Amino acid sequence: MTMTGRLLAVGLLTALLAACVSAPRTRPGDALSLAAQTRREATLAAQEQWQLQGRIALSLGDDGGSGRLLWRQDGADFSIQVSAPVSRQSWRLSTRDGWARLEGLDDGPREGPDAQALLRDSLGWEVPLAALTAWVRGMRADGPAVVRFDERGLPAQIEQQQWLVEFRAWSMDSALPMPRRVFARRGDATVRLVVDTWRDEGKAATVQP
Numbered sequence: 001m002t003m004t005g006r007l008l009a010v011g012l013l014t015a016l017l018a019a020c021v022s023a024p025r026t027r028p029g030d031a032l033s034l035a036a037q038t039r040r041e042a043t044l045a046a047q048e049q050w051q052l053q054g055r056i057a058l059s060l061g062d063d064g065g066s067g068r069l070l071w072r073q074d075g076a077d078f079s080i081q082v083s084a085p086v087s088r089q090s091w092r093l094s095t096r097d098g099w100a101r102l103e104g105l106d107d108g109p110r111e112g113p114d115a116q117a118l119l120r121d122s123l124g125w126e127v128p129l130a131a132l133t134a135w136v137r138g139m140r141a142d143g144p145a146v147v148r149f150d151e152r153g154l155p156a157q158i159e160q161q162q163w164l165v166e167f168r169a170w171s172m173d174s175a176l177p178m179p180r181r182v183f184a185r186r187g188d189a190t191v192r193l194v195v196d197t198w199r200d201e202g203k204a205a206t207v208q209p
Contacts, residue, residue, distance in 0.1 A: 028048060033149045040176060041139045047200045048075045052136070054195040056082060061188045065125070069193070073133065074099050093119055126189045128161060135165045138179045152177075162186050174198065 050073050052066035057066035067084040077097070091104030093115060101117035102122055112118045116129045131141035138155050140147065145160040150167075154177055158165040168181035182193040 003182065033153050034147065035154055037140075037147060037149075037155065043176060044137050044139055049073065049200075050137075051197075051199040052195050053197040054193060056194075057190075058127065059188075059190045060124065060126055063124060065123075070135075078133070084145040091123070126186075127191060128163060128184075131161055131163070132184070135160075135163075135184060136179065136182055136195075138167060138170075138177070145159070171198065172196070 052071045054069050056069040072079045075184040078097050079094040081092040093102050095115050101111045102118050102119050103109045119125055126141045134141040148156055148157040150156040153169055163184050163186040164186040165180050170177045171180045178198045180195050184191040
């Protein structure tokens with residue numbers, strides 16, 4: 001892995017780990033909760049253009065990295081930029097019309113048809129990008145899933161594709177509640193997200209950590 005792949009900001013990573021310590025209390029999804037979740041997902045799916053800003057920490061075994069995150073989504077296309085304030089390194093993964101490009105590598109940009117494989121092969125990070133696009137908004141990705149809810153009826157956990165996704169905090173400042181802290185893991189692979197700002201259809205909802 002290149003040094004760019006090790007965007008390790010120790011203070012930021014420590015803060016993210018501390019923010020994700022407490023697992024939410026959960027209950028199985030009943031028909032009423034699942035129906036409400038389906039309606040929420042339909043509303044969010046119609047919002048094809050959105051943006052989030054926050055922080056991300058990725059780890060695979062003893063290796064990992066963290067940084068500031070800017071994620072812009074436009075239908076099936078996206079731009080994900082991660083920058084580490086301490087090392088002043090950054091990379092950007094983007095897709096357009098089914099083609100992916102990864103910038104910020106020591107040996108120059110790389111391109112390919114599979115964004116997830118490009119990220120894994122270049123940086124060593126196992127990130128389920130297609131599913132994460134749904135999970136980060138508190139939605140189920142395509143395929144079978146088990147959802148557990150909190151006492152407010154919001155998703156507390158989603159089990160899907162052998163990943164366990166936990167929603168540790170929510171922003172209630174917009175028309176629809178949006179995840180503020182997300183912790184996903186499968187084996188020794190983990191993805192931790194803290195969202196500071198959501199923007200959907202030109203409307204921003206800023207949350208405090």
